[in-house]
Amino acid sequence: MIGALKKQWAAHRLKDPRFAMLLQEQNEELVSIDCETTSLNVRDAELLSIGAVKIRGQRILSSESFYVLVRPERKPDAGSVRIHGLRPRDVSDGLAPEDAITRLLHFIGGRPLVGYYLEYDVAILNKYVQPLTGIKLPNRQIEVSGRYYDYKLRQNPDSNVDLRLATLVDDLRVPALPRHDALNDAITASMLYLALKKRGFG
Amino acid sequence: MSRFDFTHPPFTHLSPNERLALEGAADIVFFDNDEVIMAPGNSVDSLYVLIKGVVREMADDEVLAVYHAQDTFDARAMVAGVATQRFVVHEEALAYCLPRAVVMQLTESNPRFGAFFYASVSQKFGALAQKAGTRELQTLLTATVRDACSRLPVFVDGQDSVLDAARIMKQRKSKSILVRHRGQLGMFTTTDFRDTILNELPPSTPLYQVCHFNLITTDIDGFLFDALLTMTQRNIRRLVVMDQGEPVGILAQVDILSYFSNHSHLIAHKLERADTLDELQDIAGQITRLVGILSSHGVKAPQLGRLVQALNARLFERTWQLIALPEVVANSCLIVMGSEGRGEQILKTDQDNALIIRDGYDHPTIAGACQAFSDALARFGYPPCPGHIMVNNPQWCQHEQGLRDQLYRWLYLPDGDALMNLAIFVDAEAVAGDHALLAQGKHYLNSLLSDDESFYARFARAIEQFDTPLGFFAQLLTREQNGEATLDIKKGGIFPIVHGIRSLALRHDIAANNTFERLQRLAENGHLERDFANDIHETLAFLLGLRLSHGLAELEDGRPASNLIRPDKLSTLEKDLLKDALALVKKFKSLLRHQFRLGAVA
Numbered sequence: 001m002i003g004a005l006k007k008q009w010a011a012h013r014l015k016d017p018r019f020a021m022l023l024q025e026q027n028e029e030l031v032s033i034d035c036e037t038t039s040l041n042v043r044d045a046e047l048l049s050i051g052a053v054k055i056r057g058q059r060i061l062s063s064e065s066f067y068v069l070v071r072p073e074r075k076p077d078a079g080s081v082r083i084h085g086l087r088p089r090d091v092s093d094g095l096a097p098e099d100a101i102t103r104l105l106h107f108i109g110g111r112p113l114v115g116y117y118l119e120y121d122v123a124i125l126n127k128y129v130q131p132l133t134g135i136k137l138p139n140r141q142i143e144v145s146g147r148y149y150d151y152k153l154r155q156n157p158d159s160n161v162d163l164r165l166a167t168l169v170d171d172l173r174v175p176a177l178p179r180h181d182a183l184n185d186a187i188t189a190s191m192l193y194l195a196l197k198k199r200g201f202g
Numbered sequence: 203m204s205r206f207d208f209t210h211p212p213f214t215h216l217s218p219n220e221r222l223a224l225e226g227a228a229d230i231v232f233f234d235n236d237e238v239i240m241a242p243g244n245s246v247d248s249l250y251v252l253i254k255g256v257v258r259e260m261a262d263d264e265v266l267a268v269y270h271a272q273d274t275f276d277a278r279a280m281v282a283g284v285a286t287q288r289f290v291v292h293e294e295a296l297a298y299c300l301p302r303a304v305v306m307q308l309t310e311s312n313p314r315f316g317a318f319f320y321a322s323v324s325q326k327f328g329a330l331a332q333k334a335g336t337r338e339l340q341t342l343l344t345a346t347v348r349d350a351c352s353r354l355p356v357f358v359d360g361q362d363s364v365l366d367a368a369r370i371m372k373q374r375k376s377k378s379i380l381v382r383h384r385g386q387l388g389m390f391t392t393t394d395f396r397d398t399i400l401n402e403l404p405p406s407t408p409l410y411q412v413c414h415f416n417l418i419t420t421d422i423d424g425f426l427f428d429a430l431l432t433m434t435q436r437n438i439r440r441l442v443v444m445d446q447g448e449p450v451g452i453l454a455q456v457d458i459l460s461y462f463s464n465h466s467h468l469i470a471h472k473l474e475r476a477d478t479l480d481e482l483q484d485i486a487g488q489i490t491r492l493v494g495i496l497s498s499h500g501v502k503a504p505q506l507g508r509l510v511q512a513l514n515a516r517l518f519e520r521t522w523q524l525i526a527l528p529e530v531v532a533n534s535c536l537i538v539m540g541s542e543g544r545g546e547q548i549l550k551t552d553q554d555n556a557l558i559i560r561d562g563y564d565h566p567t568i569a570g571a572c573q574a575f576s577d578a579l580a581r582f583g584y585p586p587c588p589g590h591i592m593v594n595n596p597q598w599c600q601h602e603q604g605l606r607d608q609l610y611r612w613l614y615l616p617d618g619d620a621l622m623n624l625a626i627f628v629d630a631e632a633v634a635g636d637h638a639l640l641a642q643g644k645h646y647l648n649s650l651l652s653d654d655e656s657f658y659a660r661f662a663r664a665i666e667q668f669d670t671p672l673g674f675f676a677q678l679l680t681r682e683q684n685g686e687a688t689l690d691i692k693k694g695g696i697f698p699i700v701h702g703i704r705s706l707a708l709r710h711d712i713a714a715n716n717t718f719e720r721l722q723r724l725a726e727n728g729h730l731e732r733d734f735a736n737d738i739h740e741t742l743a744f745l746l747g748l749r750l751s752h753g754l755a756e757l758e759d760g761r762p763a764s765n766l767i768r769p770d771k772l773s774t775l776e777k778d779l780l781k782d783a784l785a786l787v788k789k790f791k792s793l794l795r796h797q798f799r800l801g802a803v804a
Contacts, residue, residue: 058231058232058234059229059230059231059232059299060229060231060232061229062205062228063226063227063228063229063301173294175253175254175296184205187205187230190230191230191232194232195232195294198232198234
């Protein structure tokens, strides 16, 4: 009920009919997503790269993955370059943010989003999505760390759950891909999601 | 940014660009425990590469193979497009899923990858179709062009234009066509086509002007390795196959490579033609690589053992012929013993060999030749035998009379090593020179053996030397070594079976050397129950396979192959199988104790 109302409201606010597909829910596939940014503070952060991959049933469609570099307005600061390895010159050939976001939105469509600390990535993306479309990302969001928390709590009700990515990767026994590459991180999140889904927490 | 691990075969043969293309086309699939990935009759449109987890290949209830991380399955099903076995997830599996079209494209564009890939396919066929026997050797000696040639020739007329040819090649998906021109036969290939463009010839050029008429042919009943040799020598990739003077097909190099499971035929051929020790050293290295390739494609340890034995025997023979004078070779018999004699030494673990010299013959060069032979083998990578059972030890380089005296002493005046030496000699196999000398020695040994039950008991007793590392509640008993829990698979499992079967074979006068063959004969003659013999067969095959895969891993790490395995590195399934195997070893030992009344021996 409330969902339907929200949707109507969003449809009303949508500026650009090109993005109407965002509001058409497509539940047979999911999209796992991850961004690398210039800073960890949502207010200052600018996009550097976006990686996304579709999940259909038990299959991660890495053959149809999405990866773009984005040209930020300000140079990435030295501290963040150390983490993601994207130097200013690496992203200088990147797409303009609007272009990158438009492509991403077409890739995602109405599919629910999956991610590890997805809230942060969605907040960053919304900084670009809202001016472009008039709405925030309307897609359903599946937080891998949240699902993991539920899973651990079910196993062991009084425990402190360690939610670090390395712990999840280890505990759910998925292979450790090289980290801090947006596409690899998106694939890692998909593998974590499938492992949790198998355990009944999808 | 490579996620896909390309450091294992067959992907090692890909170029960086091909790797990127393959990675781009790969999906990742997650399978739950006990999920069936494919079942007989299912259509198969992809090749799986395991990232994590364990998958079993099953035929009904029998486990045919176990796949771990980095293993690829199932090449055969993918090529055929339909599965013939069931693949079941044993432990949550995550796999790359490579589309059939992309893999097939790579096998065509990259001949090395293709050869390796098809090798794995035909290997699978062989390993599944022939569980026993020396299939591999048979194919290499008997395969004819007819077996491998499947390309029907496409004929055009010499007056047809290059353009016509291009159309036909596209339509028939052929890379080469045959040209008939005034009673002559020529060939036009994609390479020639390229040259017409480079030479700026018009598309209307008649084919007879640009094709080759000096065709190299092979007879359809000729041996396949001769055809391959022709290609190698002439540096060409295709031969025209003739049947009674008529061209009936085209044999491409890739056809041969895909037909042969591996390059063992080439190794054998090279062995015959090697003229220096350096060449032989090179070939010895190839044998180890061959074992690695075959093993990684599912060839089982017993068959590998027989193949390596055959190749090693020819290697030793050739080495001895190069080192010793022809008259020395003719008047002596070079023998291999122990695991090499039984055909169960797959990796080069030691050299057990000896020389029997004809009575009344002597030559001053013999001692020097023996030393040179031992040195050469050490150079080839066969570590010297710790017990010094080698031709450069005078005890193992004797005249017939000396050997007879020695056998007599070992039997009736045994000292510390006598029974072990005897056991090693029982497994002897002649490799060079006059094989009759060994036969006479063995005959003499048999004539000495009487019905003295106490001798067989003393002989068999060595099985009690080592405990079987399986505890009361079927837990694996390991020993700490450098902080790691290890288990000696030879002492604990392989030796008791091998020696027990050897004792039984000696007791019942069975001439075979190979343990599997001895088992077969013992069962045929009613000395062992058929079912029990089969169980022992399976167990020994499993233990040898386990030792082989561990040994190969050690060699890859640059360490010598050992008998120590680390149970914590095994999969759950392998651990269970190992426990079953050791339980059977225990059962076999108690049967031997009973048969030889070992409890009664002081």
